[in-house]
Amino acid sequence: MKLTADAIVIGGGLVASAVAYGLTRLGLKPVMLDEGDVAYRASRGNFALVWTQSKGPGVPEYQQWSRLSSDKWSELAAELQSETGVDCGHRRNGGIHVCLSEDELAKRTQVVEQLRAEAPPGRYRAQMISRAEMLKLLPAFGPDVVGGAYCPDDGTVNPLFSLRALQRAFSARGGRYFCDSRVSSIAAAPRAFTVETASRSISAPRLVLAAGLGNKPLGEQVGLNVPVRPVRGQIIVTERLKPVLEYPTTYIRQTVEGGILIGESREEAGFDDTLNHTVSQTLAARAIRTFPFLKQVGVVRTWAGLRVMSPDVYPIYEQSSAYPGAFVCTCHSGVTLGAAHAFEYAKAVVDGHLPEKLGRFSSRRFDVQARH
Amino acid sequence: MFKRVIEFEGPVLGVVINGRECSVPASFTAAAAMLASEDGATRETPISGAPRAPYCMMGVCFECLLEIDGVPNQQGCLVPVAAGMRINRQRGARTV
Ligand SMILES: Cc1cc2nc3c(=O)[nH]c(=O)nc-3n(C[C@H](O)[C@H](O)[C@H](O)COP(=O)(O)OP(=O)(O)OC[C@H]3O[C@@H](n4cnc5c(N)ncnc54)[C@H](O)[C@@H]3O)c2cc1C
Numbered sequence: 320m321k322l323t324a325d326a327i328v329i330g331g332g333l334v335a336s337a338v339a340y341g342l343t344r345l346g347l348k349p350v351m352l353d354e355g356d357v358a359y360r361a362s363r364g365n366f367a368l369v370w371t372q373s374k375g376p377g378v379p380e381y382q383q384w385s386r387l388s389s390d391k392w393s394e395l396a397a398e399l400q401s402e403t404g405v406d407c408g409h410r411r412n413g414g415i416h417v418c419l420s421e422d423e424l425a426k427r428t429q430v431v432e433q434l435r436a437e438a439p440p441g442r443y444r445a446q447m448i449s450r451a452e453m454l455k456l457l458p459a460f461g462p463d464v465v466g467g468a469y470c471p472d473d474g475t476v477n478p479l480f481s482l483r484a485l486q487r488a489f490s491a492r493g494g495r496y497f498c499d500s501r502v503s504s505i506a507a508a509p510r511a512f513t514v515e516t517a518s519r520s521i522s523a524p525r526l527v528l529a530a531g532l533g534n535k536p537l538g539e540q541v542g543l544n545v546p547v548r549p550v551r552g553q554i555i556v557t558e559r560l561k562p563v564l565e566y567p568t569t570y571i572r573q574t575v576e577g578g579i580l581i582g583e584s585r586e587e588a589g590f591d592d593t594l595n596h597t598v599s600q601t602l603a604a605r606a607i608r609t610f611p612f613l614k615q616v617g618v619v620r621t622w623a624g625l626r627v628m629s630p631d632v633y634p635i636y637e638q639s640s641a642y643p644g645a646f647v648c649t650c651h652s653g654v655t656l657g658a659a660h661a662f663e664y665a666k667a668v669v670d671g672h673l674p675e676k677l678g679r680f681s682s683r684r685f686d687v688q689a690r691h
Numbered sequence: 692m693f694k695r696v697i698e699f700e701g702p703v704l705g706v707v708i709n710g711r712e713c714s715v716p717a718s719f720t721a722a723a724a725m726l727a728s729e730d731g732a733t734r735e736t737p738i739s740g741a742p743r744a745p746y747c748m749m750g751v752c753f754e755c756l757l758e759i760d761g762v763p764n765q766q767g768c769l770v771p772v773a774a775g776m777r778i779n780r781q782r783g784a785r786t787v
């Protein structure tokens with residue numbers, strides 16, 4: 320079947336869905352093509368922090384971009400709720416980073432102070448807090464917790480409801496979402512793209528690659544260098560409990576539904592999303608040191624997901640110079656950056672150029688010649 | 692609520708279901724013992740408090756959560772009964 324559209328977005332995770340929804344807000348009627356459950360799909364298995372307090376020491380553009388998104392998440396969640404009736408579960412009560420040793424505390428203090436120094440005055444609002452202050456926020460902390468950081472700008476969402484809300488709003492505004500639609504090839508000319516799936520051939524003047532780990536081979540077909548690799552992360556979920564953790568911490572949080580999520584391991588394991596139970600043990604042991612009550616709580620599920628990582632961890636935002644109209648949008652914190660992608664990245668695609676503030680994230684930074 | 696389609700003839704043992712002493716076939720699971728002895732719901736859900744009862748009886752759906760010997764949120768369909776076992780309804784989310 321042959322189709323034409325205003326834009327094609329490849330992917331169907333949080334990054335693609337946010338950008339695609341953003342395009343429909345600006346009046347476009349794009350097609351979104353998503354491979355399916357056989358693909359690696361971080362958006363369906365993440366920890367779902369909307370987090371700013373640790374983002375981008377040494378790269379103020381990233382700190383600001385993360386904060387912009389965090390600031391706009393409430394607006395996005397409210398808009399999606401009114402358009403679809405789906406509650407993204409967005410909460411912004413602030414978030415805590417836990418330190419279990421003096422060494423961790425010293426390192427974190429340095430990060431927090433650097434980020435404050437690199438932010439416009441008053442904009443970076445995390446503070447180091449003492450053990451006593453930590454206990455006032457969450458009395459469940461164990462004796463090994465020496466202190467930490469608190470940032471009022473941090474929060475969480477429910478990633479699955481967020482994905483559903485974005486995709487539903489996208490469809491309601493006239494976008495078309497096709498699942499089980501792996502893009503096998505792209506024929507590119509400036510502002511004219513035709514992509515092939517097993518059952519469709521779709522043409523559009525704009526193309527956004529937002530296919531997570533799939534961006535690397537897709538990018539090669541439109542002159543975009545997208546050197547992303549998988550970094551495995553594991554999550555443990557417990558039985559549902561009455562509310563005990565009012566605030567999320569970087570590695571442990573309670574969902575709105577009551578389960579405790581324990582997560583945030585990082586492992587170079589290639590394209591392998593099976594569990595490594597040595598890592599599960601480390602996660603569980605640290606979780607019990609942080610919140611000793613977890614020792615008696617049952618685990619109901621664990622899984623591993625593959626993060627989409629660039630060589631320097633920062634997002635890759637670029638328009639192809641060989642084939643203008645083709646953009647790539649990829650990052651390792653697609654939950655946090657959801658609102659920035661929906662409101663700002665989509666606008667750049669419609670405008671036909673990326674704003675200067677995103678210049679730091681151009682893939683030209685990976686060119687050998689650009690170094691030194 | 693349920694009608695037996697076969698009568699069990701093997702050994703039985705005594706358990707305490709919602710505070711009441713009952714005799715059940717020794718081959719039962721805690722969820723089966725609950726269904727055989729009690730009418731209606733065996734748990735309330737953690738969020739809305741909706742009434743629920745065992746469903747798949749094979750460890751998949753988590754509808755059979757029970758408090759067994761004082762430990763909440765056990766999957767009753769995976770726990771064989773034992774003499775003297777105390778089996779209670781699971782009332783909403785666990786408190787810690
Ligand atoms: C354990 C873990 C914890 C995390 N915690 C957080 C967190 O707390 N906060 C945060 O902000 N981020 C977190 N992340 C990261 C976040 O989940 C990802 O940044 C985000 O989900 C990436 O979304 P994506 O849409 O780029 O990629 P994915 O979700 O991987 O989606 C890629 C999509 O592209 C499709 N696709 C691939 N190739 C093709 C093709 N050729 N044709 C068509 N479709 C294709 C696939 O079907 C898939 O749906 C975490 C990740 C993990 C694994």
Ligand code: FES
Nearest residue numbers: 748751752753768
């Ligand atoms: S009845 Fe389904 S898990 Fe026990």
